[in-house]
Amino acid sequence: MMQLYAGTASQALGKKIAEQLGQPLGIIPMHRFSDGELYPQFKGSVKGAHVCLIQSTYPPADHLMELLLTIDAAKQAGASAVTVVAPYLGYMRQDRAHHTGGSIGAQLQANLLAAAGAGRLITCDLHAQHIVDFFDFPVAHLTSAPVFIPYIQSLQLSRLTFVAPDSGSVARTKQYAQYFGVPLVLCKKRKAGPNQVADIQVQGEVGGTDAIIIDDMVDTGGTICLAAQHLKAQGARTVLAFCTHAVLSGYAHSRLASAGLDELVVTDAIPLRQDFPQVKVCSVAPFIARALQQCS
Numbered sequence: 001m002m003q004l005y006a007g008t009a010s011q012a013l014g015k016k017i018a019e020q021l022g023q024p025l026g027i028i029p030m031h032r033f034s035d036g037e038l039y040p041q042f043k044g045s046v047k048g049a050h051v052c053l054i055q056s057t058y059p060p061a062d063h064l065m066e067l068l069l070t071i072d073a074a075k076q077a078g079a080s081a082v083t084v085v086a087p088y089l090g091y092m093r094q095d096r097a098h099h100t101g102g103s104i105g106a107q108l109q110a111n112l113l114a115a116a117g118a119g120r121l122i123t124c125d126l127h128a129q130h131i132v133d134f135f136d137f138p139v140a141h142l143t144s145a146p147v148f149i150p151y152i153q154s155l156q157l158s159r160l161t162f163v164a165p166d167s168g169s170v171a172r173t174k175q176y177a178q179y180f181g182v183p184l185v186l187c188k189k190r191k192a193g194p195n196q197v198a199d200i201q202v203q204g205e206v207g208g209t210d211a212i213i214i215d216d217m218v219d220t221g222g223t224i225c226l227a228a229q230h231l232k233a234q235g236a237r238t239v240l241a242f243c244t245h246a247v248l249s250g251y252a253h254s255r256l257a258s259a260g261l262d263e264l265v266v267t268d269a270i271p272l273r274q275d276f277p278q279v280k281v282c283s284v285a286p287f288i289a290r291a292l293q294q295c296s
């Protein structure tokens, strides 16, 4: 049987996944040096075991460092295999050399996880599908559709339209439009820099519709808030946004409060660290637990 552990970034989610599996959640023995350096030490409890480490790598970067050290500690202590459950992986927006001299952070993180000793990864809604190819071990790339779709159905919206707020969201948004058999509306997003949206043009008819924006993440809220403003200005009667990863940094709070979004639906891949009005959280725990059952 797999031994389950959750790092400090994903304690609440780890408990939910363990509950779904009817298994205990182990405690990672973690020491901290005076300067803040982490030192996990398993002391033989994982010898010969298949260890599962649950940890999203949202900021600060210590969450990633903690995960790498814990994988290494498990391997050093004789674990036969380590499966990493990182529903949110940070640094995935650096997925290609956008500009000469830029880093490819997604590739680097894949290399670091492999070097630490990870043998398998379960993750959700990566920024782009091709990131999976950066990993030289098996990756289960899940989508939050199994929790978002039933919630959308429960809303009983009669004139659904799915909106891709930028070109990177088209493939995942199209799957929702096809599932519900309703129109897909594309947006053309022009960026002025990281987290800076210069302009969004809605390219399709949204008058009188219940528009649902689908995105992998909401960070400063610039993308979904500007898209929502344009959709409302063009006559959408309801605008909701479904974003798997609630990064929610910078101006997110004030933007979301004034954007005219009727609801923002996120998951617990990243825990909400602040109270956000109009935000509903769906849990990824049930479908992650199913994925773990399949690989154990």
Ligand code: R5P
Pocket (backbone or CB within 6 Å): 165, 166, 168, 169, 195, 197, 215, 216, 217, 218, 219, 220, 221, 222, 223, 224
């Ligand atoms: C962009 O390519 C991503 O899919 C998101 O749309 C973007 O990162 C969200 O960031 P923000 O909320 O700061 O606009």
